[in-house]
Amino acid sequence: MTISVLLADDQAMVRNGLRLILENQADISVIAEAADGVEAIALARELRPDVCLVDIRMPRLDGVEVTRALAGPDVPEPLKVVIVTTFDLDEYVYGALRGGAAGFILKDAGPALLAEAVRAAHAGDALVSPSITARLLRQFTPVSQTRTPLTDREADVVKAIARGRTNHEIAAELFIALSTVKGHVAGIQHKLSARNRTEIAIWAWQSGLL
Template identity: 75%
Template sequence: MTINVLLADDQAMVRSGLRFILEDQADIRVVAEAADGVEAIDLARRLRPDVCLVDIRMPRIDGIEVTRALAGPGVPRPLRVVVVTTFDLDEYVHGALRCGAVGFVLKDAGPALLVEAVRAAYAGDALISPSVTLRLLRHLTFAAAPVGTGPTRPLSARETEVVRAIARGRSNQEIGAELFISLSTVKSHVSGIQTKLGLRNRVEIAAWAWANHVVGAD
């Protein structure tokens, strides 16, 4: 399995850095680079990469509009877009996710989170940098997420711990370390939680947790 990735950022040095991080992984390959939004849309539509990493502030068309064009409502055969940016302004986070992004990662979040976001997007999941997750989920309502519904079957004590960790923005690796369980066990719990709650990904799990007071402010 190789995950084909498109990089879209107007700074060549940033693109080089992202390429270096990603291609250090045996299962990830950068297939194209774009220096502006128009080029990103054109390359993405022609090459159909598995994941598009898109900066917010780019010439000609910004990352929000690129995301809308590639993954927004009504787009046939939408692509998986992860926004990678220096800026964690609420308007950017909300805009990116509402336009179809399946991830929002800050450039200073570190290589491990970037790689995990790519793999999560490829797997049909979603990941947001922990530093913006709490603020986002306290205020953002996901129209598509049935956050008011209860589980079809009760969550186990361990599943509830995993839900709380997800709601606090923990990655799978961090959850495994905190709960002393393997990465595969974490993934199994996440899958089971999604099934019980009827949700699509970890972002919706976190939204459900905040909406239903499964987790609160520390």
């Protein structure tokens, strides 16, 4: 199955570079490009790509506003948005994550991480550039102070999620079935009242689990 991707960046050279990287992957196809935020929202709503790769700084609407419009908690059928940016400023990343972004990576992270970010978002996981994970996630207000304690295994899964691991990687690291990982993630989200894996990671850092 091919993962369809929308690229949104105001620089044509950057879009071309991202397209070359992604289309070199057998399982990823770029179906559209947008040069600004308004165009990105319109194309995303029309084409319904599997993943939207969105830059932060764009004309008309920035990446945070695009994320809220496509992936926010009030969107009936949210799309999966990954922020790809040169700017790792706290205000941008906080806004994107709170707006529903599935993850964010820096443009200098390399081709492999870019492709993995697309695959992770498509699989319902989240991928964050390792260089900024701890610095950023420690700043968030806790998602929830759960009254139902996590089991030891759930705590292991939470730690792995906070380190950016996908479900497949967690299954391999903990020597458990993929279906078991998914079950743990669902249970953790319920206990923490977390909407997604990003909020689980936020809780992990804020609670001192890591």
